[in-house]
């Protein structure tokens with residue numbers, strides 16, 4: 001197979017329990033997630049020799065946070081593709097470990113959108129080539145996802161009820177997560193009855209806004225063998241960029257078409273092999289389109305695939321986001337990729353809540369969509385295996 | 388009918404040498420697109436080079452500014468609600484825009500639309516679209532004139 005991934009393991013994970021970090025600086029959140037992840041692996045911060053973060057980390061690239069933590073690294077990467085960055089970082093860390101550039105890679109993400117901690121850019125950067133042709137139309141992130149949903153409904157007769165089932169499934173899982181922001185089980189009727197934000201997306205079609213973050217530790221096979229932790233191996237990874245392509249794009253699909261196929265090919269697996277999936281759930285439509293793009297169902301059939309509780313652990317055939325996901329539990333820093341990887345590792349370790357633990361969960365997938373579904377986004381897929 | 392406010396669309400982009408001709412044209416109610424003489428394709432947003440074949444042999448062409456709504460959403464968080472959309476020009480490309488001069492609740496995919504050029508207070512006019520019926524366009528133009536005469540008061 002020629003895969004560099006298959007000798008690399010996730011040895012430690014940590015999700016910060018906070019959802020509103022009133023009394024902590026962003027730096028403190030980074031320290032706590034870093035400390036938490038290395039401790040979970042049975043390592044210490046002095047063992048870390050590679051560091052990964054996105055550009056929401058305060059400072060110039062990774063420099064300030066590396067200094068703040070006090071770690072010394074020989075490899076680093078601050079590739080930023082929004083919420084899909086942690087999947088990309090995992091893949092890049094695996095490549096670096098496989099080629100001997102490092103042995104213990106710490107991948108982090110934290111943010112404080114609820115309580116501040118990062119100043120907003122006030123001046124548009126007009127050097128961004130598309131900006132003059134988009135910013136005047138004054139639309140937000142949710143409007144991009146709404147336009148994908150609207151077109152998907154038009155082309156495939158997808159319904160608002162079907163999208164609502166994705167939120168319902170998340171709420172069924174979140175009731176078991178003591179850290180989840182929204183723990184009440186909701187019904188399809190409640191989703192459809194919540195205020196309309198951007199047609200056809202209601203308030204309950206949108207993820208939470210939370211402070212917090214998480215981290216994981218990627219190690220070489222040699223180190224994984226020394227640690228007394230369940231072994232979770234990276235079996236395949238893929239990344240892609242989707243954009244408007246000069247005005248020829250199809251906004252009912254995403255970069256997951258490419259990143260998913262790449263990851264499955266590298267893993268030598270197919271979608272039906274996957275026991276659990278963590279799918280990016282910035283909005284309900286994000287999940288539905290990823291299910292189609294990753295090959296869990298045929299294009300246009302996502303609506304039927306998600307209906308009637310089919311995503312609920314113990315009920316449906318493909319449990320997703322058993323921590324409650326971004327829709328109910330946590331979407332720290334407006335980026336959901338980290339928590340997706342963490343819950344996939346918990347499932348593979350059989351450390352998910354017993355009420356949502358998937359039986360014999362040996363293969364899991366985590367996918368991120370970072371950016372704007374209907375224009376440009378980074379897509380990244382990772383396939384993890386318990387060995 | 389809940390006719391939307393047409394101006395100002397903010398923030399207003401500055402003009403760069405690469406796209407100056409585009410903004411010069413919108414000031415006279417014309418929509419330009421970039422055409423590639425090498426592969427004969429139209430692209431948006433306009434670039435000096437062609438993003439399909441990478442040729443720099445591109446030229447401006449005037450578009451009739453007609454097309455249909457490819458997708459849209461109604462931004463319900465604003466009062467009054469506002470429509471952001473992708474319009475597919477008859478040339479085949481989709482571009483981001485606003486649908487203005489009509490009731491947002493009547494907007495639908497495949498609706499025929501035509502470009503209009505709302506006046507911003509500073510800087511270039513930004514193309515938007517109205518439903519392509521003579522009465523809609525007339526209503527839109529009357530409202531623009533009303534807004535302009537009001538500014539002179």
Ligand SMILES: [Zn+2]
Pocket residue numbers: 423424425426427428437438439440441442
């Ligand atoms: Zn060309």
